[in-house]
Amino acid sequence: MSAAIEIAGVSKVYDGGVRAVDAVAMDIRPGEFFSLLGPSGCGKTTTLRMIAGFDSPSTGKICLDGADITHVPAHKRDMAMVFQNYALFPHRTVAENVAFGLRMRKVDKATIAAKVKAALAMVELSGMEDRRPAQLSGGQQQRVALARAIVISPRVLLCDEPLGALDKKLRQQMQFELKQLQKNLGVTLVFVTHDQEEALAMSDRIAVMNAGRVEQIGTPTEIYDQPRTRFVADFIGDTNIFRGQRAMMDRGAGLAVGSGLVLTLPKAVATAGNEAGLSVALRPEKIVVSPSSGADGGSAGRSARGTVESTNFLGGAVLYRIVLEDGQRVLAQQPNSGAGPFHAPGQAVTLSWQPGDLVILED
Numbered sequence: 001m002s003a004a005i006e007i008a009g010v011s012k013v014y015d016g017g018v019r020a021v022d023a024v025a026m027d028i029r030p031g032e033f034f035s036l037l038g039p040s041g042c043g044k045t046t047t048l049r050m051i052a053g054f055d056s057p058s059t060g061k062i063c064l065d066g067a068d069i070t071h072v073p074a075h076k077r078d079m080a081m082v083f084q085n086y087a088l089f090p091h092r093t094v095a096e097n098v099a100f101g102l103r104m105r106k107v108d109k110a111t112i113a114a115k116v117k118a119a120l121a122m123v124e125l126s127g128m129e130d131r132r133p134a135q136l137s138g139g140q141q142q143r144v145a146l147a148r149a150i151v152i153s154p155r156v157l158l159c160d161e162p163l164g165a166l167d168k169k170l171r172q173q174m175q176f177e178l179k180q181l182q183k184n185l186g187v188t189l190v191f192v193t194h195d196q197e198e199a200l201a202m203s204d205r206i207a208v209m210n211a212g213r214v215e216q217i218g219t220p221t222e223i224y225d226q227p228r229t230r231f232v233a234d235f236i237g238d239t240n241i242f243r244g245q246r247a248m249m250d251r252g253a254g255l256a257v258g259s260g261l262v263l264t265l266p267k268a269v270a271t272a273g274n275e276a277g278l279s280v281a282l283r284p285e286k287i288v289v290s291p292s293s294g295a296d297g298g299s300a301g302r303s304a305r306g307t308v309e310s311t312n313f314l315g316g317a318v319l320y321r322i323v324l325e326d327g328q329r330v331l332a333q334q335p336n337s338g339a340g341p342f343h344a345p346g347q348a349v350t351l352s353w354q355p356g357d358l359v360i361l362e363d
Helices: 044-052 094-104 109-122 138-150 168-185 196-202 220-225 230-235
Strands: 005-014 018-028 033-037 059-064 079-082 156-160 188-193 205-210 213-218 240-249 252-258 261-264 278-282 288-291 303-313 317-324 329-335 348-352 359-361
Touching (some): 005 044, 018 059, 018 213, 033 044, 033 168, 044 079, 044 156, 079 138, 094 109, 094 138, 109 138, 138 168, 168 196, 196 220, 205 220, 230 278, 230 359, 240 261, 288 329
Parallel strands (some): 079 156, 156 188
Antiparallel strands (some): 005 018, 205 213, 240 252, 240 278, 252 261, 278 359, 288 348, 303 348, 317 329
């Protein structure tokens, strides 16, 4: 049975006053694939180690299915950990590596053999029981580490950037396999990563961390489409961020961002707040790029003119860096339909978008 995890006001302060985690609070649901996402040094691995019991919080409480486990030793928490470097025993065979946790629990040999066989079959490594880690590829070693973790049937599986050492294609393959394995087992999985695409592809929910704090918790769609703060908007994928002052327009409220450019604000937030400065985010793929004749002014508040500075071919899409007439640079991404030529550097273009695509950011 999987478990629910509650983290309440947890902080970790190391000697010298270094605050690695600052008043983190989150609830992780039973059977959920929950990711801790953020840049290096944001506190995500420290948070994971406190859940595992390897580190103790300076303040706060950690509960497992309602029971306080803040000071329960790691080996009594019914959790398993998969590390970034796999931490396999080089002198032991695959079967011996997978069986290690069961032997520590004094499980009888017949049961160990059956469980190891089942775990290796689950990660598609049947027939490799007698190989040693050095004889395996990176992806195979990662599977051995997973098998060693799941063979003890933990209620919680903790993963600290386990795919970080793999090449991109293999990492994408293992993302799918790990997600499918987690669903098949029904285990609660807490996953640490700094890779935004990885977190978006695999997670049921994501906690975005920055400087030891949680900036936002939500589903991948919520995190990407409705970021709350400038950090989340900027960290998750590419985005354009405009800051300015509120201004009145014929069709409602707008945001004056300088040099005569005014953006029409979404109706749902047009009357919110006051005249103070405001920041909005606009994803590159929400912008439509079309050739400009020089005479088309576009729709006020919903378009702007500029010049293509550079292009970046991404295969399935083209990313344009465009300098607006007021000097601001924006990114615009268009799908590669294969139907026509791309906009070349130096070409005059018109950018257009919908007001509803603008996301208001908290300061």
